[in-house]
Amino acid sequence: MEITRAELKTLDGLLRATGRTMQKSAVILPPRERTVFSVAYLLCRAADTVVDTAVIAPERKIFRIEKFAGVIDKDGAEKIAAEVHEGRDLDEKLLLQNLPFCISIFDKFEPEDRQITRAVVGKVCGGMMVDLQTFKPGVMTALKTAEDLENYCGMMGGAPGVFWSELILSSAKIEMPAEEFKKLGKNIGDALQIVNVLRDIREDILNNRCYLPESDLKLFGVSVDDLKASDYRAAIPAITKWLLWGLDKISAAPEYFNQIPKRAWRFRLSVLMPVIWALDTFELLAHTDILANRVKINKKNIYGTILKSPLYLFSNKNFASAVRQKTEAIKELLIK
Numbered sequence: 001m002e003i004t005r006a007e008l009k010t011l012d013g014l015l016r017a018t019g020r021t022m023q024k025s026a027v028i029l030p031p032r033e034r035t036v037f038s039v040a041y042l043l044c045r046a047a048d049t050v051v052d053t054a055v056i057a058p059e060r061k062i063f064r065i066e067k068f069a070g071v072i073d074k075d076g077a078e079k080i081a082a083e084v085h086e087g088r089d090l091d092e093k094l095l096l097q098n099l100p101f102c103i104s105i106f107d108k109f110e111p112e113d114r115q116i117t118r119a120v121v122g123k124v125c126g127g128m129m130v131d132l133q134t135f136k137p138g139v140m141t142a143l144k145t146a147e148d149l150e151n152y153c154g155m156m157g158g159a160p161g162v163f164w165s166e167l168i169l170s171s172a173k174i175e176m177p178a179e180e181f182k183k184l185g186k187n188i189g190d191a192l193q194i195v196n197v198l199r200d201i202r203e204d205i206l207n208n209r210c211y212l213p214e215s216d217l218k219l220f221g222v223s224v225d226d227l228k229a230s231d232y233r234a235a236i237p238a239i240t241k242w243l244l245w246g247l248d249k250i251s252a253a254p255e256y257f258n259q260i261p262k263r264a265w266r267f268r269l270s271v272l273m274p275v276i277w278a279l280d281t282f283e284l285l286a287h288t289d290i291l292a293n294r295v296k297i298n299k300k301n302i303y304g305t306i307l308k309s310p311l312y313l314f315s316n317k318n319f320a321s322a323v324r325q326k327t328e329a330i331k332e333l334l335i336k
Contacts, residue, residue, distance in 0.1 A: 003105065011102075014094065015041065017094060028270055030266060032113075036116075037164075043117070050068070053084045062133070084096055112170065127152055138208060140225065143210070144214050154186065158187075158193070161182075184259075185256060188275065190246070195246060195285070250278060253323050254324075256271065257272065257319050272313065272319060275323065277302065282326075
């Protein structure tokens with residue numbers, strides 16, 4: 001794959017505009033992996049903009065997302081950009097305008113890279129289809145079962161975790177069997193997605209979407225109507241359950257990190273930072289009344305992790321210790 005410095009700069013600018021922490025993880029990668037990662041992420045963000053736009057009908061959104069991964073071509077991108085002519089903000093408009101450009105870079109990929117990119121975009125679009133088919137405008141709705149939420153996290157987070165693992169496997173020597181490594185990557189991706197779900201829970205409820213399963217709410221004596229009426233207290237045990245689920249999933253990170261050779265430091269750093277940021281967010285979720293306030297790590301967290309990263313980058317022991325200590329401290333907050 002040949003990509004010019006100008007093309008890489010354009011991708012980086014789009015990534016910076018639409019993915020605050022993602023860009024910081026991508027920029028440290030070697031050019032080929034950086035390009036594949038950036039294009040895959042931007043395609044998923046473009047699909048997300050289609051889901052969230054107010055300018056096309058829900059039925060048309062379903063049509064577009066159902067076909068999205070299968071029509072990654074310039075003509076299809078231009079039609080989507082023309083139909084969804086506005087995003088939620090200027091950065092999303094810019095992304096839609098540059099969707100044909102992203103496809104032109106995708107066309108330069110080697111067959112293996114096109115395959116894993118199509119696969120992850122297809123899985124993420126599958127998660128978006130769950131959103132479109134489950135949640136209807138003006139109707140308060142929740143996912144039905146814990147399995148539904150686990151599957152949703154698997155599509156929206158676990159699949160990108162597998163994609164990320166496949167990128168690493170194609171470039172670095174990993175000793176454990178590939179399927180085991182990808183399973184660890186999926187677990188980390190699941191954890192990152194449940195973080196996204198829980199930090200947005202208040203905003204989602206205000207928009208008639210509840211990702212906490214009805215089965216969990218029923219177990220703790222609360223209904224979706226209670227949540228809509230701002231009667232949140234009874235939902236805390238259900239939230240705690242999924243925080244603990246996420247912490248268990250992210251416990252795969254030290255073993256995953258340990259498998260990446262130290263000479264492949266760019267990959268190690270790109271894994272290290274999102275894991276620490278996720279744990280910082282878990283900690284905020286455990287401390288904060290997330291049903292009253294949206295949780296988001298600040299620049300101090302982001303740059304603090306970057307500054308501390310040399311402590312962990314070449315030490316599997318230090319990284320594992322940091323993950324364990326943070327996880328144990330968060331669990332103590334949740335179960336006290």
